[in-house]
């Protein structure tokens with residue numbers, strides 16, 4: 320595996336993530352009053368949100384170092400933090416304190432939610448390019464690096480597990496041809512025990528369902544912004560739609576919830592399989608360009 324291959328796989332995943340995020344964000348309705356997409360694309364341009372901004376930091380750290388350095392990743396999150404990109408209140412505060420007051424990211428992350436740490440879906444939403452970068456050759460490494468990337472903001476074991484599961488999925492999408500049950504089985508095997516992994520197990524039993532709304536009724540749709548409420552459904556869609564970016568997007572958006580994040584996760588995983596060319600060109604063109612500092616044009 321060359322660095323070139325890692326780079327191009329990660330860029331494909333990042334582009335798919337950004338398109339999913341940006342189109343999905345058009346359907347996001349605060350307070351989860353779902354406006355169900357009717358498969359007509361929204362007016363452009365489509366602007367990406369915090370999911371993409373943070374994923375660009377994950378990508379650039381890997382590109383520059385070939386591994387996750389938590390200090391540098393925290394610094395990049397803080398330096399590139401744009402308040403208006405839809406961050407959650409806790410992360411907004413944390414990144415502002417790091418940037419403006421030199422706060423320690425370890426203390427900030429560990430102190431979230433009265434010291435329990437965040438189990439939100441924010442570590443999972445940005446991590447697909449990491450899985451694509453490494454590929455499936457060393458899945459233990461993927462899990463370890465994903466956990467390191469998560470801990471910078473999400474220290475609760477479920478928040479970490481969500482990121483590990485998505486990174487494993489992107490790694491398997493990038494360099495294997497697994498789909499469906501076997502795909503989810505491989506992900507579940509290395510996901511730490513807990514609600515996220517239980518949810519992936521549940522997703523495996525629900526693969527025969529064809530309606531994503533039925534799956535989401537059991538697996539969640541991100542409405543609670545937690546990793547266990549978000550990741551299993553995303554991986555259910557990915558397992559069924561790994562070869563078809565558009566179908567995966569609509570299946571994900573259809574169920575409402577935290578749509579920019581669910582579509583970012585699914586977009587990042589599916590694009591790791593189908594490549595940049597598999598992300599519809601018209602969608603890519605109508606999406607806001609990635610930030611210049613990410614260096615991917």
Ligand SMILES: [Mg+2]
Pocket residue numbers: 368369370404405406579580
């Ligand atoms: Mg977002």
